[in-house]
Amino acid sequence: MTGAPAGRPGSLVVRGLHYTYPDGQPALSGVDLAVAPGERVALLGRNGAGKTTLALHLNGILAPDRGTVTVGGLVADPADRAGLAELRRRVGIVFQDPDDQLFMPTVAEDVAFGPANLGLRGVALRERVDAALAAVGMAEHRDRAPHHLSFGQKRRVAVAGVLAMRPQLLVLDEPSSNLDPAARRELAGIVAGLPVTVLMVTHDLPYAYQLCPRSVIMDAGRIVADGRTGRLLADLELLARHRLELPFGFAPPPARAAGGVPSRAAGAGADHGSWA
Numbered sequence: 001m002t003g004a005p006a007g008r009p010g011s012l013v014v015r016g017l018h019y020t021y022p023d024g025q026p027a028l029s030g031v032d033l034a035v036a037p038g039e040r041v042a043l044l045g046r047n048g049a050g051k052t053t054l055a056l057h058l059n060g061i062l063a064p065d066r067g068t069v070t071v072g073g074l075v076a077d078p079a080d081r082a083g084l085a086e087l088r089r090r091v092g093i094v095f096q097d098p099d100d101q102l103f104m105p106t107v108a109e110d111v112a113f114g115p116a117n118l119g120l121r122g123v124a125l126r127e128r129v130d131a132a133l134a135a136v137g138m139a140e141h142r143d144r145a146p147h148h149l150s151f152g153q154k155r156r157v158a159v160a161g162v163l164a165m166r167p168q169l170l171v172l173d174e175p176s177s178n179l180d181p182a183a184r185r186e187l188a189g190i191v192a193g194l195p196v197t198v199l200m201v202t203h204d205l206p207y208a209y210q211l212c213p214r215s216v217i218m219d220a221g222r223i224v225a226d227g228r229t230g231r232l233l234a235d236l237e238l239l240a241r242h243r244l245e246l247p248f249g250f251a252p253p254p255a256r257a258a259g260g261v262p263s264r265a266a267g268a269g270a271d272h273g274s275w276a
């Protein structure tokens with residue numbers, strides 16, 4: 001595991017995290033994870049593994065039964081309202097369904113909502129919104145109604161709304177779901193260009209390989225594997241054990257792949273999908 005000094009901006013340290021939903025359903029059973037500033041890490045795992053529950057702990061939407069979350073040296077503490085507000089500024093979560101995130105009449109107002117809450121006004125606010133919309137290629141749609149946008153455009157606006165908060169850690173929950181291939185590729189370009197730490201929840205294994213040099217696999221509320229993405233995805237037994245599968249036609253990455261570096265080498269011939 002990468003050493004992540006807990007105090008550096010953009011670092012994430014999760015220790016011994018346990019959480020059971022109020023209805024008695026256990027979801028996290030001792031999660032330990034350290035992410036260094038600037039890393040992009042994929043969080044893989046079958047449905048119900050606990051990925052979204054973990055994500056919801058990272059900015060204090062859920063409070064753990066036991067264990068700690070530390071972001072850039074700030075320990076999440078549900079009893080500390082100021083600390084929680086700062087945590088939410090540091091950690092931006094893009095939810096799986098953009099309709100859960102977009103609620104203002106126009107795209108620009110939606111992206112402005114977070115930074116306006118931080119107290120930004122006037123030119124400073126406008127610049128913040130413009131920069132976030134430009135980063136996701138949505139500047140020309142600023143005056144449109146979010147509910148008139150395509151799904152891929154909505155997801156980009158949701159990303160812009162989070163970027164406008166200038167987070168240290170960006171958490172993306174299933175970012176490629178429901179995107180057509182072009183929108184999926186464009187979002188990859190956006191994410192790859194961001195100067196933040198990224199934790200990407202996904203079961204889109206090629207997307208993890210494309211974007212994240214490192215992956216962790218979660219199952220039954222625990223991290224069960226942690227390593228170079230290429231190495232984990234080449235271990236078909238490991239994947240099968242945790243109910244993860246490469247899409248039809250995709251060969252595993254070459255066994256000695258460093259991971260994260262797109263490769264058109266062995267196994268990506270005419271009958272196979274490409275990892276690039």
Ligand SMILES: Nc1ncnc2c1ncn2[C@@H]1O[C@H](COP(=O)(O)OP(=O)(O)O)[C@@H](O)[C@H]1O
Binds near residue numbers: 022023045047049054
């Ligand atoms: N609001 C909820 N109330 C009760 N149980 C939940 C709730 N949300 C998720 N769960 C349960 O918690 C476990 C982890 O779910 P989740 O974190 O959503 O997994 P993943 O995102 O990996 O698919 C599952 O057993 C799921 O059924």
Ligand SMILES: [Mg+2]
Binds near residue numbers: 051052053
């Ligand atoms: Mg989920």
